[in-house]
Amino acid sequence: MSEWDRTVDVIVVGQGIAGSCAALEAKRAGVEVLVLERASGGGGASALSQGIFYLGGGTDVQQACGYEDSPQNMYDFLRASTSHPDDEVIRTFAEGAREHFDWLEKQGVPFTRTGFSGKAVYLQTADCLLTTGNEKIWPFKDMAKPVPRGHQARSDEVNGGLSAMRALLARCEDEGVETVYNAAVTKLETDGTGRVVGVVARIDNAEQRIAARRGVIVATGSFTNNADLVRKWLPLLSDTSSPLGVPSNDGAGLGLVEDAHGQLAAMSGVIATASIYPPEGLVKGIVVNSKGERFVAEDSYHGRLAGFIMEQPDQKAYLIVDSEIFAYPEAESAKHTLIDGYETVTEMAQGLGMPAGTLERTMETYNRDAQNGEDTQFHKQPPWLKPLDKAPYAAFDISFDRSIYNYITLGGIDTDSHSRVLDAAGKPISGLYAAGACAAHIPRDGKEYASGLSLGPGSFFGRVAGREAAAA
Ligand SMILES: Cc1cc2nc3c(=O)[nH]c(=O)nc-3n(C[C@H](O)[C@H](O)[C@H](O)COP(=O)(O)OP(=O)(O)OC[C@H]3O[C@@H](n4cnc5c(N)ncnc54)[C@H](O)[C@@H]3O)c2cc1C
Structure with missing residues (x-):
């Protein structure tokens, strides 16, 4: 091998949330750390984000807001709601999440002790705690006690992701973590x-x-902005789907690791969303496909709803409301459009080109169930059940190819609970670690996702990688 230009103990590739946390832990372990960041500054997609960290097990915020959670309860929910094959990954995260919250706060990531109990995609206030996943959704609500775990960094002055990254980058600088910008790792x-x-x-x-x-430690972020990889792995994304991330989220890390014989996992996983709420009253409507049939509990997390919509015939879906709950969807980027108002359900079914009688049957069943307070088909929860019987009615087009579904890829490098990169035989590759959105997420698709399950595990396993590499 020809000569090296330089030698250090640990190299961290990328300075988003995962890379920053990895670098801080490695540096504190007393070894020489070098961060190489391709952009001209740190932050990555993490700094653009809403700053929701999925954490629990009884954090200070959960306690202050009156919720009882435990590592076991968090594990039970994640185990029930995600299909990650390595139980140890979920166990390690659930058991360490509470301490990790304390650690983030000690680095200066600002979290208040107040929460929001309604249904929101994210908060634009100083509040912190909100339900961001499918905790209250059947069947998960019966498998673990539902508690909120979305911890959003303060978002009243700047977006929460920027609040968080400003704190972590300042820490890196204060502690002398050497960082070289405009430095793209190519091999x-x-x-x-x-x-x-x-x-x-x-x-x-x-x-x-x-x-x-x-x-x-590879911490290069998602492959959201790599059009070729997205076309290859996520053919169901429509032309109107829009990537969320920075330009350098182009999957560079995946190629680096594959060349070193690392394995990729969950590459067809994506969280896409064009939420029907706010306003939350719209959750009382129903979502039907082009055959006039319901296919999901409408109170599901928006990424889960989107996951089901993506799979419907022609990716068509309509949000149906009556005059009592009528409101325009407020998620501006979603671009859900009002199709029309109708005096009767039959007129609406005809207007939407549905097979005769199907929407009428769907609404009859739903309205009967709502009257009885129990959704016998999809178990939508009672607070969101109301008969849709106050004409006129309205339909919004929330089809996958008509609305703007913003997406983030969930697949990536296969890692274990020590953030070690695995090869095709499932064996760790010596000297190689990965964390954050370049690694395959715990939720393997949007139906399993909860907001915060990128920044939460990304920062957590970034720290793990930093400690493990420093100790190697
Ligand atoms: C608008 C928006 C809102 C979001 N909201 C949330 C949320 O509230 N909660 C949540 O959990 N997730 C959220 N996400 C997703 C989340 O932000 C990302 O998945 C997460 O920040 C990824 O962190 P990371 O450290 O892995 O990658 P990044 O933060 O993207 O950092 C990766 C860094 O690696 C650098 N890099 C890439 N290739 C190379 C290379 N070859 N050499 C050197 N450097 C390289 C990049 O320039 C970048 O700075 C959101 C995303 C967006 C865009």
Whole structure:
């Protein structure tokens, strides 16, 4: 192997939330850390985000807001609602989440002790705690006690993600974490045994080979902005779907790791959303497909609703309301359009081109169930049940190919509970770690997602990676 330009203990690739947390922990373990960040500053998609961290197990905020949670309860919910194959990953996160909240707060990430009990996608206030997933949805509500776990960093002055990243980047600077910007890692170097021993990076238009004595941590973010990979893995996303992230969320880390024989997982997972709420009263409406049939509990997390809509015939779906709950959807980016108002259900079914009688039957069943306070089909919860019987009626087009569904990819590098990158045989690759959105998420698709399940585990397993690499 030719000579190295430089040698350090740990190299962190990317300075979003996962990379920052990894770098801080590695540095505090007393080893020499170098962060290489391709952009001209740190933050990544993390700084653009709403700043919701999915955390629980009895955090100070949960307690202050009067909720009882435990690591076991959090584990039970995540186990029931996600299909991640490695139980140890879920267990480790659930058991460490409470301490992790304290750690984030100690770094200066601002969280207040107040919550919001309604249904919202995110908050634009100083409040912190909100329900961001499917905790209250059947069947999960019967498998774990529903409690809110979305902890949103203060969002009254700037978006929560920026509040969080400002604090973490300041910490990195204060503690002397060496960071080189405009430094894109283009290759991982391995030795004869397959161990990752360093990187090749393009810095100021020159190539440098930098060795890592203890390990390389890949924290390069999602592949949301890689059109080729998105086309290959997520063919159900429509032309009107819109990626959420920074331009450098192009999956560069996935290619680096694959070349070093790392395995990818859950690549067809995506959280796409064009939420029907706010206002939350719209959740009392029903969502039907082009055959006039319901297919999901409408009070589900917006990513779950979207996951089901994506799979409907022609990806068509309509939100049906009556005059009592009529309101325009407020999520501006969603662009749900009002199709029309109708005096009768039959007129509406004809207007929407549905097979004769189907929408009428759907509404008869739903209205009877709502009257009885029990949704016998999809178990929508009683607070959201009301007969839709006050004409006139209205239909909004929430079809996948008509509204704007913003998406974030969930698939990526296969890792274990120690943030080690796994090869095709499921064995850790020596010297190689990954965390954050470049690694496959705990939720494997939008139906399993809860807001905060990117920043929460991303920051948590970033720290794990930093500690593990430093100790290697
Ligand atoms: C508008 C918006 C709102 C969101 N809201 C939430 C939310 O509230 N809660 C939540 O959990 N998730 C949310 N998400 C998703 C979440 O922000 C991301 O999944 C998460 O921030 C990813 O963190 P990361 O550290 O893995 O990646 P990033 O923060 O994207 O950081 C990766 C960094 O790696 C750098 N990089 C890439 N390639 C290279 C390379 N080859 N060499 C060197 N550096 C490289 C990038 O420039 C970037 O700075 C939101 C996303 C968006 C866009």
